[in-house]
Amino acid sequence: MSFVNQLIKSTFKLHGLNLNTESTKILAESLSKIDEQKHEDTLEKIIDELTKKNLDGSSCLTKIDIENVLKEFNRNDQNPNEKEEIFHIIDAFDVPKSIYCEVTKKLIKLSNDQRSNKSVNHRTLLADSRAKIDIFSQRFKLIHQRTMRHELFSPCVVSSNNFGKKKFQLKPIEFLLSNINHVEDIIVLGMISQLKENKFFIEDPTGHLPLNLTDAKYHSGIYTEGCFVLAEGNLVDGIFEVKALGFPPAEFESTSRAYFGNINYFGGPNEISCKSSIALSQAQLSVDSMIVFLSDVWLDSAKVFEKLQTLFVGYSDCPPYAFVFCGNFLSDLKYGLRCNELIEGFKRLADLITQFEAIKDNSNFIFIAGPQDPGVVRVYP
Numbered sequence: 001m002s003f004v005n006q007l008i009k010s011t012f013k014l015h016g017l018n019l020n021t022e023s024t025k026i027l028a029e030s031l032s033k034i035d036e037q038k039h040e041d042t043l044e045k046i047i048d049e050l051t052k053k054n055l056d057g058s059s060c061l062t063k064i065d066i067e068n069v070l071k072e073f074n075r076n077d078q079n080p081n082e083k084e085e086i087f088h089i090i091d092a093f094d095v096p097k098s099i100y101c102e103v104t105k106k107l108i109k110l111s112n113d114q115r116s117n118k119s120v121n122h123r124t125l126l127a128d129s130r131a132k133i134d135i136f137s138q139r140f141k142l143i144h145q146r147t148m149r150h151e152l153f154s155p156c157v158v159s160s161n162n163f164g165k166k167k168f169q170l171k172p173i174e175f176l177l178s179n180i181n182h183v184e185d186i187i188v189l190g191m192i193s194q195l196k197e198n199k200f201f202i203e204d205p206t207g208h209l210p211l212n213l214t215d216a217k218y219h220s221g222i223y224t225e226g227c228f229v230l231a232e233g234n235l236v237d238g239i240f241e242v243k244a245l246g247f248p249p250a251e252f253e254s255t256s257r258a259y260f261g262n263i264n265y266f267g268g269p270n271e272i273s274c275k276s277s278i279a280l281s282q283a284q285l286s287v288d289s290m291i292v293f294l295s296d297v298w299l300d301s302a303k304v305f306e307k308l309q310t311l312f313v314g315y316s317d318c319p320p321y322a323f324v325f326c327g328n329f330l331s332d333l334k335y336g337l338r339c340n341e342l343i344e345g346f347k348r349l350a351d352l353i354t355q356f357e358a359i360k361d362n363s364n365f366i367f368i369a370g371p372q373d374p375g376v377v378r379v380y381p
Contacts, residue, residue, distance in 0.1 A: 004028045004039070011043045012061075017050070023066045030070055046073070051261070072271075086280045087321065087364060090267040093123045098265050100141040107260050136191060136226075140204060143228050143248050144170075144189055149259070150249045174206035176235050183235040189248065191228050202231055202240060212241040219246035283321070290320040296370070298331040299345025300338075305352065312356045319362040327370025339374055 008027050012019050019027070027046070031039050049069050050061065096109045147153055152168050171186050190202040192211075200211045211231070223229065223245065233242040262272040274280055283289045292315070298304045329345060330338055353360055 004031055007039060008043065011040070012047065015047050015051075017047065018060045019066075020060075020063070022063050023061055026063065026066050026070070046070075049073075085269070086274070086277060086283055088268040089366065095267040096265065097123070099138055100145060102141065102145075105145065105259075107263070107265065109263070109265065137205060140189075140191065140228065146251050146256075147189060147230070147248045149251070149255070152249070172206045173202070173204050173209055176209060176240065177207050179235065185232070186235065186240075187230060187232045188240070189228065189230055192223065192225055194225055200225075202229070209235075209240045210238070212239050213245070214241075216242040217244045219244070221247050288318045288320065291322045291324060292320050293324045293326070295326040297325045297327070297329060299329050299349060300341055301331055305348065308349070308352060312352070312359055315363075316356050316358055319359045322364040322366060324366045324368065326368045327373045329367075329370065329373055342374065 005024055005028055008024050008031070009019060027043075031042065034042060046066075046069055049072065050065060098107045098109050100106075101108050147170065152166075153170060155167075168187050170189050173188060173190060176183060176186065176188070188202060188204070188209075190204040190208075193201050193203050193208070195201045195203075195208065200213065201208045202211055203209075216233075228248060230246050230248055231240065231242050232244045233240055235241075257273070262276045264270050264273050266274070268274075270277065292311075297308075330342055353365070
């Protein structure tokens with residue numbers, strides 16, 4: 001067992017990962033159940049899986065991290081031919097929150113336990129003021145790291161093809177605040193805000209400066225208060241006189257994935273991005289893999305039911321993957337909630353669907369309440 005423990009520790013250290021005694025013991029017990037010749041391959045697979053999960057950006061692995069990966073391995077061994085489910089309904093409160101770690105330069109997914117902590121803004125319909133601060137702070141970090149990867153702002157490398165090309169350097173606002181003299185041709189990344197009435201400022205986590213936009217040249221786009229921009233200009237007497245204003249450069253998904261991997265940041269049971277799912281790629285090639293969206297499905301209207309029956313007849317030979325019915329589900333709500341009428345309408349819809357066996361057995365049905373449907377708060381975020 002001591003040889004196995006040494007193999008585990010050395011293999012993980014080669015990948016920059018550290019295990020505590022308890023985690024090493026769990027891995028050793030798991031490896032003792034398989035052939036000794038497969039130990040190294042199994043450890044490599046476990047490390048690959050841990051890397052995909054991205055963990056919390058730390059190199060120190062916990063007992064929970066190891067147990068979760070081993071459970072997944074056991075499940076795959078028991079059901080190697082299990083069909084991957086590609087259709088999921090994800091609650092807005094279950095979408096994982098991700099933050100950018102400036103130390104590890106990774107996106108870290110917060111677990112449910114971490115999200116329940118008040119310091120990271122627990123998910124709630126009516127959040128407190130700290131949530132707004134966190135939104136803009138995290139948005140700045142994401143845009144800043146993406147901008148710094150762009151060829152115009154990334155540091156020069158002698159061996160690269162971009163060596164010798166003109167480069168730009170972003171400066172934080174605190175750099176400008178520390179210079180009382182005239183500073184020219186500075187580029188700043190920040191958010192446009194109106195800290196005083198009818199007076200615009202640019203701010204980042206290090207400070208803020210008043211803007212003079214009189215002679216600014218605007219690149220294409222819509223500029224609003226609260227948007228992040230790249231501002232080029234001069235600092236004169238404590239005022240940033242903007243010469244050109246534009247948006248931070250966009251980035252292809254392939255470039256982002258090269259830095260952050262195929263982690264699924266949207267939610268659901270899949271650990272990797274759904275775009276990398278083989279089952280989803282195969283389903284998209286199928287003619288029948290479609291989702292039908294319908295809005296204002298009035299269940300108190302005879303004409304709507306006639307049209308629904310015509311629709312189901314047309315799709316009975318090739319049922320779509322899902323029907324998404326959006327409200328409002330009643331045509332007129334000025335006479336009260338009319339809940340009984342709504343219940344009767346859904347019963348009629350269920351009876352209509354059961355008349356088409358292929359659709360009933362093969363299609364999923366999702367219902368999204370409208371702003372005037374019973375039970376929906378008439379407050380928009």
